[in-house]
Amino acid sequence: MSSFLNFNMNKEIKSYLLGFLFSSLLTTLPFLLAIEKFFCSEVNYIIFLLCAISQIIIHFVYFLHLSFDPEERWNLITLLFVIIIIFIVVFGSIWIMFNLNHNTM
Amino acid sequence: MIENKFNNTILNSNSSTHDKISETKKLFGLWIYLMSDCIMFAVLFAVYAIVSSNISINLISNKIFNLSSILLETFLLLLSSLSCGFVVIAMNQKRIKMIYSFLTITFIFGLIFLLMEVHEFYELIIENFGPDKNAFFSIFFTLVATHGVHIFFGLILILSILYQIKKLGLTNSIRTRILCFSVFWHFLDIIWICVFTFVYLNGAI
Numbered sequence: 001m002s003s004f005l006n007f008n009m010n011k012e013i014k015s016y017l018l019g020f021l022f023s024s025l026l027t028t029l030p031f032l033l034a035i036e037k038f039f040c041s042e043v044n045y046i047i048f049l050l051c052a053i054s055q056i057i058i059h060f061v062y063f064l065h066l067s068f069d070p071e072e073r074w075n076l077i078t079l080l081f082v083i084i085i086i087f088i089v090v091f092g093s094i095w096i097m098f099n100l101n102h103n104t105m
Numbered sequence: 106m107i108e109n110k111f112n113n114t115i116l117n118s119n120s121s122t123h124d125k126i127s128e129t130k131k132l133f134g135l136w137i138y139l140m141s142d143c144i145m146f147a148v149l150f151a152v153y154a155i156v157s158s159n160i161s162i163n164l165i166s167n168k169i170f171n172l173s174s175i176l177l178e179t180f181l182l183l184l185s186s187l188s189c190g191f192v193v194i195a196m197n198q199k200r201i202k203m204i205y206s207f208l209t210i211t212f213i214f215g216l217i218f219l220l221m222e223v224h225e226f227y228e229l230i231i232e233n234f235g236p237d238k239n240a241f242f243s244i245f246f247t248l249v250a251t252h253g254v255h256i257f258f259g260l261i262l263i264l265s266i267l268y269q270i271k272k273l274g275l276t277n278s279i280r281t282r283i284l285c286f287s288v289f290w291h292f293l294d295i296i297w298i299c300v301f302t303f304v305y306l307n308g309a310i
Contacts, residue, residue, distance in 0.1 A: 012197075016190040023183055030302065031176045034309045045307070052302040056295055063190060063291040071129070075136050082140040086147040093151040094158075101159070 019062025026055040128281045135285045139292045142255075146296055149248045150303060157308070160241045171225070175305045178221050179297065185214035186294045193287050196280060201270065204283070211290070212263045215256055222253050245304065252300055255293050262286050 030048045033039065039047070060066045066076060188210040195203035226246065229235065236246040266286060269279050 012194050013191075016187055016194075019190075020183065020187045024180065027176070027179050027183065027298075027301075030306055031172060031179075034306045035172055048302050048306050052298055055298050059291060059295050059298070063186060063294070064288065074133060078137060078140050082143050085144055089144065089147050090151045090154070094154055097155045097159070 015062050015065070019058055022058045022062070023055050026051045026058070124277045128277070128284070131281050132284060132288065135288055139289065142292075143296075146248075146251070146299070149244070149251060150299065153244045153248050153304065156240050156244050160239070170305050170308050172305065172309055174221060174225065175301055178218050179301055181214045181218045181221070182294050182297050185211045185218070186291055188214065189287050189290045192283060196275070196283050199275060201275060204270065204275075205267070208263055208267055212260060212267075215260050215263070215290075219253060219256050219260065222249065222256075226250070248304065249300060252293070252296055255296070259286070259290055259293060262289070 030044075030051045033044055033047060037044075060079075066072065066079070068076065188207045192204055192207040192211065195207055226249075229242075234242055236243045262282075263286065266279065266282055269282070273279065
């Protein structure tokens with residue numbers, strides 16, 4: 001029992017350390033790119049976006065321990081719902097303001 | 106006598122399952138709150154994106170964002186998130202000293218982060234880039250300061266948890282509070298990822 005418990009603890013610690021490792025890598029990479037300016041700004045922008053999204057997913061998996069367990073299903077459902085709402089709010093307002101810039105002149 | 110004992114154990118197991126249920130309910134309530142917080146931040150980000158795409162580029166000089174200090178702030182927040190995870194592990198092992206030390210580490214990293222942010226704001230205001238300068242700086246200050254205020258309340262939460270552990274020991278309600286705090290703190294880290302990607306890095310290129 002105690003060895004099982006230890007194993008469990010080690011697994012948790014490993015999950016946090018892995019999450020920390022991945023997210024520090026994904027943090028350093030975009031900052032390096034921004035300071036050194038290796039690529040043009042469009043390529044940089046896409047890389048930043050990909051790094052941010054993957055880091056957010058890593059945080060959800062390794063730090064917040066989101067999973068497809070039936071116990072935690074509602075957490076996931078609310079998260080998906082909020083992602084949809086955020087998408088509508090952000091892209092909707094950017095789209096509307098873009099059209100306003102073009103059509104009110 | 107035996108029956109009495111039996112009843113007691115049933116009562117105990119009932120109360121422990123009751124605690125478990127109330128704990129998951131509280132955590133779910135916190136989760137709902139955090140999701141609605143997400144929507145608030147999303148609105149702020151939308152306003153930021155609109156304002157920064159419509160402002161002429163020479164108003165925002167690249168020099169106002171000091172990227173190396175932002176990188177340091179990011180790592181401070183990441184380290185505090187890591188030690189916050191260790192608090193939960195220590196709580197599951199019921200090691201009160203470890204909980205104390207990791208909570209203190211989390212608090213110190215969070216405090217340094219907040220002080221660096223305040224210092225950055227102070228320098229911007231000194232250089233006449235205050236929130237009343239133009240729309241860009243208004244939304245910049247609003248967005249970053251909203252995150253800072255959340256961090257501030259998290260720090261207050263750490264202090265109250267430390268005080269309560271000292272006063273009451275590691276009771277069930279305090280365990281729930283520590284779990285809630287860890288979810289809150291990891292969530293703030295996720296918001297900070299969006300802040301440094303969309304505000305600082307995009308402003309710098």
